[in-house]
Amino acid sequence: MSKPRVATASLAGCFGCHMSILDIDDRILQLIELVEFDKSPIDDYKGFTQRCAIGLIEGGCCNAENVHVLQDFRKNCDILIALGECAICGGIPAMRNTIPLRECLAEAYLDGPTVHNPSRRIPDDPEIPRLLNRVYPCHEVVKMDYYLQGCPPPADAIWAALTALLTNRPIQLPYELLKYD
């Protein structure tokens, strides 16, 4: 039987959660015995090659591309895990959610004290993904199956969750592995 495939993505995140995946240290050797990585920054696959058992999503959705990637993951993965605070509640990027988008862009590109922008133009190249009106947690865009809290989630929590799912056991984190920071 072929190994189950795991895909990962960083949406509006800082890659800290991916660092935490790598922080499982030498258990990553056990992990590659158990699974094959598909679309992921870890192996730099840009698209899905096959259907995946598990998708790990870091970050929420702040632009149209994030939404597209997340929907692609939902289509191609059996189980989606919201990895970390940003995927679960929007996190640091969601601090802009209390400020209208127009004001955010004006502060960043027109009125901020250190802005030098003689053209007075807010970047609008069609290649740049359009920003959403606010940052959306993943579960407000597609159905998410599991949530791993933390900023980033502890490597031990990621390891416990992955091995539980891969061996058909329920995810049960001890008290010290459920942390919101």
Place this chain on the structure above:
Amino acid sequence: MSESFTLTIDGVEVTAQPGQSILQAADAAGVYIPRLCAHPELEAFGACRVCTVKVNGRPQAACTTPATKGMIVENDTPELNEHRRSLIEMLFVEGNHFCMFCERSGNCELQALAYRLGIDAPRHDYQYPARTLDGSHPEVFIDRNRCILCGRCVRASRDVDGKHVFDFVGRGKGKRIWIDAESRLADTPLEGEDKAVEVCPVGAILRKGAAYAAPIGRRLYDHDPIGADIEAKRVGAPAAKGGKS
């Protein structure tokens, strides 16, 4: 002096003194009832309803209900804990609780209750309300993004500090903590050592210059859940779980 009497909490007989609330009697007996707005040094308020227990089958706030002889109290039941989980989740989505950079993280009672109740994600949509922060005071700031309207600062300032710096204004969704000055915290008689500052269960009212004093791993709720100190008082209780470092 009137005599002590007994009631049962989750089938265990507990001795109470006249004048004690259910919460106080439970605390003294080493039974933890989750709570947010109640504080041992402040008058009971009954705002958060997290301490709701069933008394002879009826839901009651344990902090405001006097203990009486022969009461049958249910506390640690799946149904009540589910209600508590809902309350905590609603508090999380109603404010802007960014634990990852909050100075109170690890020592926060709201967060600790979420840990104890095992909340992995709120089931409601986040509201992202626009709230204000006042950093005008030299020793203290108030960040209303993190306020859960427990009213501890209101009671502490009025009853302990004798100043009445804080009080509620507005209703419903617009309710918030306001101050006894036109607009700036700096114009109030508040001082850094006031009880009103000390009792905030979350990171809404904090003393400046004291952030991140304890590293991760040595904060209040890193290893032992909130309430472990109360449960350790129970006769014959096993030692608190997890290593204290």
